[in-house]
Amino acid sequence: MNENWHQQLGNKHRDDLIAAGKELFLKYGLLQVKIKDVCTKAELSRVTFYKHFQSMAELLLAIQMQLIEHLTDEISRTSTKDMNGREQLKVMLNVWVVFAQDHPDYIRFIQLFDINYEMYDFSPELREKYDKFNQHGKEDHFLLHALTTGVADGSIKNPSPPLELAQFIFTTMMGMLQRIVKIDPSKSDEMDTRIREQFVKMLLHFVCSEEIHE
Numbered sequence: 001m002n003e004n005w006h007q008q009l010g011n012k013h014r015d016d017l018i019a020a021g022k023e024l025f026l027k028y029g030l031l032q033v034k035i036k037d038v039c040t041k042a043e044l045s046r047v048t049f050y051k052h053f054q055s056m057a058e059l060l061l062a063i064q065m066q067l068i069e070h071l072t073d074e075i076s077r078t079s080t081k082d083m084n085g086r087e088q089l090k091v092m093l094n095v096w097v098v099f100a101q102d103h104p105d106y107i108r109f110i111q112l113f114d115i116n117y118e119m120y121d122f123s124p125e126l127r128e129k130y131d132k133f134n135q136h137g138k139e140d141h142f143l144l145h146a147l148t149t150g151v152a153d154g155s156i157k158n159p160s161p162p163l164e165l166a167q168f169i170f171t172t173m174m175g176m177l178q179r180i181v182k183i184d185p186s187k188s189d190e191m192d193t194r195i196r197e198q199f200v201k202m203l204l205h206f207v208c209s210e211e212i213h214e
Contacts, residue, residue: 014052016042018066021059022109030060030116057122064113065133067106072142074099085150086208092146093173093200100177111178141166150208157209165207172203 020041024033035056039049053059078095080088100107122130143166150156158165176199180192 010051013042013044013048016044017049017052017059018063021056022063022067022105025060025063025112026105026109030112030120055123057120057126060113060120061122061126061130063109065130067109068137071096071099071103071106071110072137076142084153084155085146085148086155086204088146088149089143089156089207090200090204092143093169093203096173097177097196097200100181104181107174107177107181110174138163138167141170143169147207156207158207159209169203169207173199 017038021033021038024037024041028037033056035046035049038056038059039046053062075092075096078091080091083091117130141163144162147156147162147165151162156165160168176196180195
């Protein structure tokens with residue numbers, strides 16, 4: 001019981017550090033935040049910080065991977081197996097849009113990380129860790145089941161391999177959402193909504209090799 005309590009407390013401290021780091025990185029940028037800033041925000045000591053992370057770079061990487069995993073997990077669990085592949089994909093894309101509206105900080109952080117990744121002083125070990133994370137995400141892509149189902153049932157006729165389609169969808173969706181997501185969701189206007197809806201429709205038409213009817 002005591003060991004379990006310590007484990008839960010350790011997990012909470014790690015989550016608190018990640019939450020504090022995410023907020024500070026978004027507010028001040030990736031290069032301006034120091035360990036003491038994160039510890040102050042999380043109300044934890046430097047000793048506690050170093051129990052979980054060896055450096056700010058490791059914290060930064062942990063935040064990025066956690067956000068991507070949460071994003072993809074939330075989208076994946078909306079897929080309904082009794083739908084055909086196209087229907088599954090449509091549901092997942094629409095949930096993706098809603099998730100981005102509800103969690104604009106996720107989209108902004110992922111964008112900020114991607115822009116600064118090459119410039120940030122990650123160790124070779126951390127870069128290798130992130131490369132493996134990305135490679136696993138590509139090979140076991142969260143969109144792959146819907147796409148392979150669609151190819152098998154005929155609802156998706158695009159000649160490109162499903163894995164290539166999955167990677168294309170992820171890149172284009174994140175690019176669109178990063179352009180129009182608002183820090184304050186209440187400031188999102190009708191034009192933003194129409195852009196998102198039209199983008200999802202066009203993406204579905206492309207992936208499914210459908211003609212676009214006026």
